[in-house]
Amino acid sequence: MEKWLQRIINAAGCQGNSLQPGSIYHAFGNKEGLFSEALERYAQKSLAHIRDVMDRAPSIGEGLCSILEEKIEDSDKEPYNSCFLIKTRLELAAEGGELHQLASSKLDEIEALLRSYLEREFDKKQSQQRAVSLMLHIFGLRIYGYQSGSAERMRQGLQEGLPWLPWEQSALKLLSGKIENAR
Secondary structure: OOHHHHHHHHHOOOOOOOOHHHHHHOOOOOOOHHHHHHHHHHHHHHHHHHHHHHHOOOHHHHHHHHHHHHHHHHHOOOOOOOOOOHHHHOOOOOHHHHHHHHHHHHHHHHHHHHHHHHEEEEEEEHHHHHHHHHHHHHHHEEEEHOOOOOHHHHHHHHHHHOOOHHHHHHHOOOOOOOHHHHH
């Protein structure tokens, strides 16, 4: 958390002017308040992005494949940053507390959103099971993504672990979209 907060302070330009890090903390109450606000904004942005992708997709399955493919593509970016919510949940698991609870509740909201989309095509029980499976795979992607050059292995693992998704159909559309963008 300290490393992240220091990056925020540097980005805000506190180092080269009269604005002090304490001023930023004070605006949010304290360091935890700043961190809490950042988690909240990250979560809202993530939820909005999922809704956008899913609402534009030709099918629920293709939308889910697109989201998962984005996570794989994120792993090839330098520097790789994984998921703020997952990292927070993992880093604060031992101590618990409000920030850990907030990150966990936001991840629960993402799971509930995925489940709501799945319920458009599957019954309630199957949708719940598949949403849990998706979250497990997303957690895995976000951690496995730290391994350099792992994109193809992650794709293969997702196809093996989530065989009910339309991988071939999504791969063809993804490929044709990349060809169109290259023109």
